[in-house]
Amino acid sequence: MLDKITELLETKKYAAIRTLLLEENSADIAEIFEELSDENLILLFRLLPKDTASEVFVEMTSDKCETLIRSFSDSELHRILNELYVDDTVDIIEEMPASVVKRILKNTDAETRLAINQILQYPDDSAGSIMTIEYVDLKKHYTVEHAFSHIKKTGVDKETIYTSYVTDNERHLIGVVTARDLLLADREETIENIMETNVISVNTLDDREDVAKLFEKYDFLALPVVDKEGRLVGIVTVDDAIDVINEETEEDFAIMAGITPQEKPYLQSSIWRIFLSRVPWLLILMISATFTGIIITSYEKALSVYVVLTSFIPMLMGTAGNSSSQSSVTVIRGLSLGEIKFTDMLRVQWKELRISFLCGITLAIANFAKLYWFDRLVLGNADITVQVAIIVSITILVAIVLAKLVGCTLPIIAEKIGFDPAVMASPFITTIVDALSLLVFFQIAGLFLPI
Amino acid sequence: MLDKITELLETKKYAAIRTLLLEENSADIAEIFEELSDENLILLFRLLPKDTASEVFVEMTSDKCETLIRSFSDSELHRILNELYVDDTVDIIEEMPASVVKRILKNTDAETRLAINQILQYPDDSAGSIMTIEYVDLKKHYTVEHAFSHIKKTGVDKETIYTSYVTDNERHLIGVVTARDLLLADREETIENIMETNVISVNTLDDREDVAKLFEKYDFLALPVVDKEGRLVGIVTVDDAIDVINEETEEDFAIMAGITPQEKPYLQSSIWRIFLSRVPWLLILMISATFTGIIITSYEKALSVYVVLTSFIPMLMGTAGNSSSQSSVTVIRGLSLGEIKFTDMLRVQWKELRISFLCGITLAIANFAKLYWFDRLVLGNADITVQVAIIVSITILVAIVLAKLVGCTLPIIAEKIGFDPAVMASPFITTIVDALSLLVFFQIAGLFLPI
Numbered sequence: 001m002l003d004k005i006t007e008l009l010e011t012k013k014y015a016a017i018r019t020l021l022l023e024e025n026s027a028d029i030a031e032i033f034e035e036l037s038d039e040n041l042i043l044l045f046r047l048l049p050k051d052t053a054s055e056v057f058v059e060m061t062s063d064k065c066e067t068l069i070r071s072f073s074d075s076e077l078h079r080i081l082n083e084l085y086v087d088d089t090v091d092i093i094e095e096m097p098a099s100v101v102k103r104i105l106k107n108t109d110a111e112t113r114l115a116i117n118q119i120l121q122y123p124d125d126s127a128g129s130i131m132t133i134e135y136v137d138l139k140k141h142y143t144v145e146h147a148f149s150h151i152k153k154t155g156v157d158k159e160t161i162y163t164s165y166v167t168d169n170e171r172h173l174i175g176v177v178t179a180r181d182l183l184l185a186d187r188e189e190t191i192e193n194i195m196e197t198n199v200i201s202v203n204t205l206d207d208r209e210d211v212a213k214l215f216e217k218y219d220f221l222a223l224p225v226v227d228k229e230g231r232l233v234g235i236v237t238v239d240d241a242i243d244v245i246n247e248e249t250e251e252d253f254a255i256m257a258g259i260t261p262q263e264k265p266y267l268q269s270s271i272w273r274i275f276l277s278r279v280p281w282l283l284i285l286m287i288s289a290t291f292t293g294i295i296i297t298s299y300e301k302a303l304s305v306y307v308v309l310t311s312f313i314p315m316l317m318g319t320a321g322n323s324s325s326q327s328s329v330t331v332i333r334g335l336s337l338g339e340i341k342f343t344d345m346l347r348v349q350w351k352e353l354r355i356s357f358l359c360g361i362t363l364a365i366a367n368f369a370k371l372y373w374f375d376r377l378v379l380g381n382a383d384i385t386v387q388v389a390i391i392v393s394i395t396i397l398v399a400i401v402l403a404k405l406v407g408c409t410l411p412i413i414a415e416k417i418g419f420d421p422a423v424m425a426s427p428f429i430t431t432i433v434d435a436l437s438l439l440v441f442f443q444i445a446g447l448f449l450p451i
Numbered sequence: 452m453l454d455k456i457t458e459l460l461e462t463k464k465y466a467a468i469r470t471l472l473l474e475e476n477s478a479d480i481a482e483i484f485e486e487l488s489d490e491n492l493i494l495l496f497r498l499l500p501k502d503t504a505s506e507v508f509v510e511m512t513s514d515k516c517e518t519l520i521r522s523f524s525d526s527e528l529h530r531i532l533n534e535l536y537v538d539d540t541v542d543i544i545e546e547m548p549a550s551v552v553k554r555i556l557k558n559t560d561a562e563t564r565l566a567i568n569q570i571l572q573y574p575d576d577s578a579g580s581i582m583t584i585e586y587v588d589l590k591k592h593y594t595v596e597h598a599f600s601h602i603k604k605t606g607v608d609k610e611t612i613y614t615s616y617v618t619d620n621e622r623h624l625i626g627v628v629t630a631r632d633l634l635l636a637d638r639e640e641t642i643e644n645i646m647e648t649n650v651i652s653v654n655t656l657d658d659r660e661d662v663a664k665l666f667e668k669y670d671f672l673a674l675p676v677v678d679k680e681g682r683l684v685g686i687v688t689v690d691d692a693i694d695v696i697n698e699e700t701e702e703d704f705a706i707m708a709g710i711t712p713q714e715k716p717y718l719q720s721s722i723w724r725i726f727l728s729r730v731p732w733l734l735i736l737m738i739s740a741t742f743t744g745i746i747i748t749s750y751e752k753a754l755s756v757y758v759v760l761t762s763f764i765p766m767l768m769g770t771a772g773n774s775s776s777q778s779s780v781t782v783i784r785g786l787s788l789g790e791i792k793f794t795d796m797l798r799v800q801w802k803e804l805r806i807s808f809l810c811g812i813t814l815a816i817a818n819f820a821k822l823y824w825f826d827r828l829v830l831g832n833a834d835i836t837v838q839v840a841i842i843v844s845i846t847i848l849v850a851i852v853l854a855k856l857v858g859c860t861l862p863i864i865a866e867k868i869g870f871d872p873a874v875m876a877s878p879f880i881t882t883i884v885d886a887l888s889l890l891v892f893f894q895i896a897g898l899f900l901p902i
Contacts, residue, residue: 156635183630238693266782267799275810310747311748326709355729
């Protein structure tokens with residue numbers, strides 16, 4: 001497709017390009033446009049009809065949006081902005097430099113500008129920040145027929161017409177009606193009789209992640225957002241909820257891998273930005289890993305006598321680290337999905353205690369068998385005495401139990417005291433668990449060997 | 452709420468319970484029901500009106516569904532099943548033991564049974580397995596008015612009435628019309644004139660994850676599923692797509708943490724099941740970690756002379772492990788979101804090479820400063836000679852570069868040869884990287900010290 005367009009561009013067959021593009025969905029056109037040079041992008045963008053142009057515009061990455069905005073005249077910019085939903089305009093504004101924002105605000109009409117400024121004031125992770133104001137507003141005394149004609153008249157500018165909101169004269173939300181209710185009802189029926197009055201709504205300041213969870217739970221297509229006084233101020237639609245779910249998931253993955261979450265996709269990010277998102281964590285973890293170094297140094301003499309013990313350090317630390325991240329990731333996801341709460345802590349710990357005991361016993365036996373029967377008797381490695389095999393096996397059991405308890409407890413406590421539990425995951429817990437398992441190893445070794 | 456109901460249950464005020472429940476959304480009723488004893492669950496379930504009962508039924512966990520089904524008479528089961536969408540029935544069937552499945556199939560009418568059996572035959576991760584057959588079917592010669600009355604007549608049983616599908620006489624999909632198009636069009640207009648003919652559809656055998664991605668990309672509410680001949684066989688709705696996204700995310704998290712993915716929520720799973728999902732990975736990783744032990748053993752003599760080197764092993768392995776998981780998780784997510792493709796491999800490697808060099812240099816300098824200025828000069832640790840500081844710092848640089856290259860490359864190759872790239876993440880790559888960084892350490896040490 002891109003090849004075809006490049007070819008047509010060379011021969012300046014713009015009409016053909018236009019026909020070709022208009023067969024595509026806006027999201028696909030945006031994908032093609034991402035690959036064009038700035039010059040060609042500006043050229044081809046002007047070929048699109050007004051409504052397609054704005055649909056494509058919101059799908060582009062922020063760099064390309066900026067390029068386009070800079071190429072627009074004020075009247076062109078005004079025309080595009082007029083076609084956008086307020087939530088999309090806000091998304092774009094949040095990514096633009098101040099000078100571009102100024103031009104955007106200058107070219108929107110007063111009412112929209114007011115709405116944009118309001119939405120921009122809500123905290124980044126709030127329901128208010130992801131809502132839009134283009135919803136269908138009905139009155140309870142309307143008939144279904146009246147509602148249809150109201151939707152037909154005003155619906156073209158609304159982000160969704162599948163859920164309509166019924167408000168009283170003070171804009172208090174008193175009911176919702178879905179297009180399904182309308183389509184299945186008799187035309188003479190009044191809205192009051194078919195509307196759902198047990199409305200599930202969210203507050204402007206609610207966490208956007210909790211809002212997204214409501215969509216999963218109730219299978220909604222849109223959710224109303226109300227202010228403290230219960231007045232309807234906007235709606236959140238399911239596509240925005242999906243975006244929130246994805247962004248939050250990406251954040252969790254990034255944090256668990258020791259990366260400061262980034263908004264831009266990897267391939268579009270600069271080396272320098274990626275470097276900055278990674279290096280602080282590596283530095284912190286490198287420094288915290290020196291604790292394990294200190295522990296080893298303090299047993300330096302013992303290790304110079306029983307060098308064989310050294311060879312088990314990576315395995316023990318690795319096994320403990322893997323055990324703890326099994327527990328911590330499970331608990332972190334449970335917390336983030338709302339399946340696990342702070343009040344479940346004891347239940348989780350008791351569960352993990354038993355699981356860790358089962359895992360610990362299994363690995364200890366497997367390890368003892370390997371060391372004693374295979375390494376010592378079959379391979380004839382004389383360094384591995386019965387004592388050594390016992391020390392390593394007991395350490396595995398104790399380390400796994402400790403690792404799993406630390407792994408399941410820290411994320412729950414983190415969430416309770418207001419930290420992101422994902423931050424407590426892999427690398428940090430691993431550092432703690434590394435140190436713990438080394439201490440256990442040397443303590444247990446001390447029981448059997450004169451160190 | 453649960454307390455209130457328990458109280459009313461004790462005094463047998465069933466009418467009051469019913470009123471209380473009917474104010475709640477079905478998803479909330481299901482949540483309350485999950486907490487009840489089997490006996491009370493069966494009792495309260497019978498209080499619900501037919502349509503609410505089936506909505507609550509599909510929201511319950513499989514254990515409770517089974518309890519309920521076992522308590523139903525054949526006619527009750529028939530009534531509930533009649534209200535379910537086929538995709539929900541299939542979901543329930545997949546979780547039930549054979550005897551229950553038999554009863555379910557016995558109590559569905561012939562047409563639905565045929566559809567269920569067809570859907571059950573599609574592979575677990577295919578579009579066919581998550582689709583439903585209750586969609587609105589229009590003909591192109593219908594007027595909008597006719598379409599409305601058709602929807603009003605048949606829509607009550609359809610999973611969505613917001614997208615209608617236009618088929619010819621051989622059931623080939625020739626267009627789609629959204630309820631939005633219908634509501635905004637004139638009533639005399641024919642469907643042919645307002646339908647979208649560039650239909651984006653999926654094939655029954657397409658990967659359900661790819662299907663979910665189409666929802667994210669195009670912001671659809673439903674997607675048609677066609678067979679090889681282009682005949683419409685079902686639809687997938689956005690709520691199912693959200694479920695798929697969540698399930699796949701959970702799978703990725705589990706696999707990255709070295710856990711075989713489980714369908715049941717953590718708190719509902721038995722100790723034994725969780726144990727079985729974790730212990731094989733711990734065993735495999737424990738055994739593979741013995742490679743690092745072998746490497747250490749082969750440098751045993753050197754280590755007994757320069758014991759100080761031992762104390763750096765955890766830090767070096769940890770830093771390399773963290774570096775590689777930063778890269779691998781980034782690439783795995785990029786692959787899973789479709790942002791990175793196999794053809795991007797060289798681009799990714801070149802990017803990671805430069806990033807790893809920046810990270811490596813930074814950490815090497817920080818480490819050298821710490822060892823030389825702080826540990827040696829300030830703390831007066833005589834073991835840490837200039838050579839040792841240089842050895843450790845160079846190892847950090849080389850290990851980070853190797854770790855990041857391994858971390859970014861293996862997932863891409865895994866995906867190319869048909870493995871799940873997530874399997875290649877944290878624990879496995881870490882094992883490889885652990886071994887590599889140890890080898891680098893001893894090689895570089897050998898250049899500066901007589902070992």
